[in-house]
Amino acid sequence: MIKKLLISIGVLLAVSFQAFSQEVEKFPVITVNELPGAVFEVPRTFSGSSLYGYIDGGADLYLEYGFSGAWVNEVNWQGGKYTIELYKMNSPEDAFGIYSVSRYRCKSTPELTPFTCHNKYQLQIVAGRYYISIINSTGTPADSAASLLIGKAVVKKIGDESADLTKFISDVPIQTVNLNAVLVKGELGVRNGVPDLADLFKDFTSYRALILQQKEQTIVSVIFAEKEKAEAFYVMHSPGNQQSQGITQPENANELVTRISDNQVMLTIKNP
Amino acid sequence: MKVNSLDRRKFVTLVGAGSLALAAKPFSVISAPFEPAPDKPSTNIADAAKTPRHEFSMPGRYPGKVVQVRNGKAVANGIPVEEEAYKMIKKAMLELTGQKSLKKAWRKFVQPGEKIGLKVNPVAGVLLSTSHAVTKSVIKQLIESGIKKEDIVIWDRRAMDLKDVGYTSENYPGIKISGTEMQDEQGAFYDKEGKLYGENNIDKEWYYWADVEGEYDSETIPYMINGGKYSYFTKIVTRDLDKIINIPILKNAGNSVTNAMKNLAYGAITNTGRLHAQLWNDTCAEVCAFSPLRDKVVLNICDGLRGCFNGGPGANPQFICDFNVILASSDPVAMDRIGYDIIVEKRIAEGIQKASTPEILKFLKMSSELGLGVSDKKLIELKVIDLV
Structure with missing residues (x-):
């Protein structure tokens, strides 16, 4: 009897907890109000590590960036089938980060938000704290156009808050950032977004780095959580030079290292 | 390898405590996997060696031998073609075994009366799943070789993933479809007693222990079955099956590869969330060293018709491509090494990375040290066949 009672309490608590979790995590979901005639299937939500339940090992990358819920x-x-994924990250910067290692050779960049990438099969958007992915299975022009309408409807519900990346690199057109910049916060991001630079971050943790790969050079702007790490990174790239401010031409003529602030270092690498 | 009752009580308590803690504060960020910290957590890998090997134990009948069959017609309009897949697998099987008869080739690995599991990979959804073209071709050839339909089981970790990508009894009449983690028809993970359905499907006699605590919230636990430091093997591999044919797909994971070893290791045990961050390499290698996998996985057929070269193991359409290959080997380690080359070649061609860095494949080196296969490319006998 007591066992049954305890089980019932346990189930009740679990159900309450789940309800509580769903209460806490609000998503800018769209309905038939925004897409007249649409038939939605039952949505699935994931929070924290439960993302493993959706994309298994793929969840690691999201967790590294700072994942809140999906x-x-x-x-x-309109005759097509679309998968809508809303990933709520911990900050707009984190949302840009996951976007930056997921988008690839954008066919177009519709002006839904500053960070939008459209391909035949997928529309990817950063809006506020959200990384949005809309996938269609056919890649036809009709499905691609419908994806765009769905994307617009979702963005409208979020607003226009956007990641401010000028603290990393200023004076770069936002479209250049949209198309070419990669933001990483750890090893997985590096391995996915800039694998050739893996050695650069090998011995470092607790950093955020924006990498802009251009034809002639690659700019790496790193903000460390601790100034000691910024110092170590700076010293590593400026052999023989211990000064903590200013510009140095290191022995490796392909690199130019700049100490932007106590916590920030910028590295410019000439491409071979 | 039994877990005592104190440990069992302890992990239930920890799961509960973890749920409450997680409810009260934001989830912490998990640090990067692949590179284990210098003070890497210990595991019970020593237990794996206590079970004697037999003739089929990894790396199986043909250590270090991999057959790669290429076919430009394997995929049409993004859909793998079953007829072409059948031809490719047939060619691969004959080449691998040196047999002239397809039946004899299959009989090198399986016999009538044995329960044979096909370990597919549906986890990334319909865009990036083991194709039906390959799975159906394997089934067809098994049946032609004298294996009864009712002795074949398609399995993976999650019953719902299998269903989502079309591994259903409607599509595979007479074949058993089996998953460890499961929901009832109403979508509930728990039965009326408040017990996870998946808990009935795990075998607590067999486990991978690692000194990393799995703590999950109530939404996550149905996908993990249990928390704590034990990852239990599914009964599918410990009890239900005699032999396993591993049918992974070709995917990248960062600049590494997920293919045969990962498909087996992470597909056969519970409580995997804790094993990604610090022990990804170890888990891929060590879980496969335990008897239920080491001694039952007799053949690996990699579905490389479609795969992904970036963004994996998740499915991002822009990174999915037609590799148009089938790999076959009894040696999953050697097969993963060859799979890596195929992916990296594509990544370099696409400008995603500049050079091959096979030294990052630590799980293959570890697997080799555990005697599960050949990871050194120089020692791998690769046969490449082009089907016009």
Whole structure:
């Protein structure tokens, strides 16, 4: 009897907890109000490590960037089927980070937000803290256009807050950042976004780095959580030079290292 | 290898405590995997060697031998073609075994009356799953070799993933479809007694212990089955099956590869969330060293018709491509090494990385040291066949 009672309490607590979790995590979900005639399937939500339940090992990358929750649904609309994924990250910067290692050779960059990438099969958007992915299975122009309408509807619900990346690199057109910059916060991001630079970050943790790969050079702007690490990174790239401010031409003529502030170092690497 | 009752009580308590703690504060960020910290957590890998090997134990009948069959017609309009897949697998099997008869080739690995599991990989969804073209071709050839339909089981970790990508009894009449983690028809993970359905499917006699605590919230636990320091093997591999044919797909994971070893290791045990951060390499290698996998996985057929060269193991459409290859080997380590080359070649061609860095494949080196296969490219006998 007591056992049954305890089990019942346990189940009740679990259900309450789940309800509580769903209460806490709000998503800018779209409905038939935004997409008239659409048929939505039952949405799935994931928070924290439960993302493993959706994308298994792929969750690691999101967790590294700072993942808060995800809302996933499939919708049948205008004769097409679309998978809508809303990943709520801990900050707009984190959302840009996951976007930056996921987008690839954008066919177009619709002006939904500053950070949008559109391909045949996928529309990817950064809006506020959200990384949004809308996937269609056919890649037809009709499905691609419908994805764009779905994306617009979602963005409208979020607002126009956007990641401010000028603290990393200023004076770079935002479209250049949209198309070419990669933001990493750890080893997985590096391995996914800039694998050739893996050695650069090998012995470092607790950093955020924006990497802009251009034709002639690669700019790496790193902000460390601790100034000691920034110092170590700076010293590592300026052999023989211990000064903590200013510009140095190191022995390696392909690199130019600059100490931007106590916590920030910028490295310019000439491409071979 | 039994877990005593104190440990069992302890991990239940920890799961509960973990849920409450996680409810009260934001989730912490998990640090990067692949590179284990210098003070790497210990595991019970020493237990694996206590079970004697037999003739089929990894790396199986043909250590270090990999057959790669290429076919430009293998995929049409993004859909793998079953007829072409069948031809490729047939060619691979004959080449691997040196047999002239397909039946004899298959009989090198499986016999009538044995329960045979096909370990597919549906985890990334319909875009990037082991294709039906390959799975159906394998089944067809097994049946032609005298294996009864009712002795074949398609399995993976999650029953719901299998269903989502079309591994259903409607598509595979007469074949058993089996997953460890499961929901009922209403989508509930728990039965009326408040017990996870998946808990009935795990074998607590067999476990991978690692000194890393799995702490999960209530939403996560149905996908993990249990928290704590034990990862239990599914009964599918410990009890239900006699032989396993591993049918992974070709995917990248960062600049590494997830193919045969990862498909087996992370697909056969519970409580895997804790094993990504510090022990990814170790888990891929060490879990496969335990008897339920080491001694039952007799053949690996990599579905490389479609795969991904970046963004894996998740499915990002822009990174999915037609590799148009089938790999076959009894040696999963050697097969992963060859799979890596195929992916890296594509990554370099796409400008994602500049050079091959096979030295990052630590799990293959570890696997080799555990006697599970050949990781040194120079020692691998690779046969490449082009089907026109």
